[in-house]
Amino acid sequence: MAEIQEKSGGKKGGKKGKKLSTRIDLTPMVDLGFLLITFFIFTTTMAKPKTMEINMPVDEKKVEEKDKNKVKDYTAMTILLSKEHRVYYYTGIADDPMSPPDLKVTYFQNKNGIRDAIIDLKKRVYEERNNGAPGHNPKDEPVILIKPAENSEYADMVNILDEMQINGITTYALIDITEVDKGFISATEAANAGAAQ
């Protein structure tokens, strides 16, 4: 910043009697300030990471067996997570390999995906629990069993747990996939591969 000396006789710092200019050029100071600001902007963060809370069932074999019997078939849906973000699901808890359930396959899309299937389940449970059939209690809630397969990814697990929160499902469990379920998946894959050819 050029400063034009208004008075003549401009030698600075000469004899003692001369009045010296006390103006300091603050441009470098401002540069320094902005440099430090830029450093702090790049190396710090204001936002704390967000998390999702998980409550796992207590890891005791006895409790699982008891609870399994309590889940009513009409309120339940089993979701199997497989490779390439595929989601297999069927209503009820099918324990019998002899009578395979009607396995449907879908993905995590917003329309006609697993979310719509869960919404349908909820609607159906809320209708059927009031019809007075034996075992149907007006307080029954939908229950979802989530079984990720060995070839599914962590992102699939997080997405399905997110769907639980999005659709307001409060009762769900993340459990190990059984051999029976693995059998269902491979049977469906074989059937689809056969149909594609």
Next chain:
Amino acid sequence: MAHKLPRKSTHIDMTAMCDVAFLLLTFFMLATKFKPDEPVVVKTPSSISDIIMPENSILLTVDPKGKVFFDYDNKKAKKILIEEISKAKGLNLTPDEQASFVNGASFGLPFNQMKAYLNVEPMQQREYAFTGIPIDTSFVAETNELGYWVQAARSAGQTEGHAPRICIKCDGSTVYPEVKNVIKTLTRNGIDRFNLLTSLEAIPEGTEAYEENKKAN
């Protein structure tokens, strides 16, 4: 034209600009925290959950291949932890090495490599070739070191006064069996409530969560 243009001083007083710059700087210094050193880049999946990561927490980072790293943000508890580990596992860590641990970042090594790692300069610790904390399906403390670390850290935290929460930061593409091992290690050690770090996504319209969110706001 022959007349000379009157020359005026182009001097601008920079004091005000300097004040603004330092005010902004002070804001950033006080309102932000340094980004923690990450041993590996992890891309977490997204979810609608907006619960903020709790303050006093043990962070387990899992990379796409399943390597597990450990970090704990309570320095006092970390000091108690490393003393305990040094004694119990017979590592014979010097006070300097213990201090290096307390001030250090996330790490992922078996117990027998800890001394060598803590001897290295902090600058090189970041570039260290981590092999991940050993974890296996037997869930026995001798081979599943992660369980031991988590248990020891929890008791160190309780001794210090604040019981820590466990947070898992895992990459979206990690295969499920690796994640299952980490979760099973925690449940076998009596931890059945923990947090998964996710990036925030908007609640989809027309869903129940969306309606509840509208009602609440």
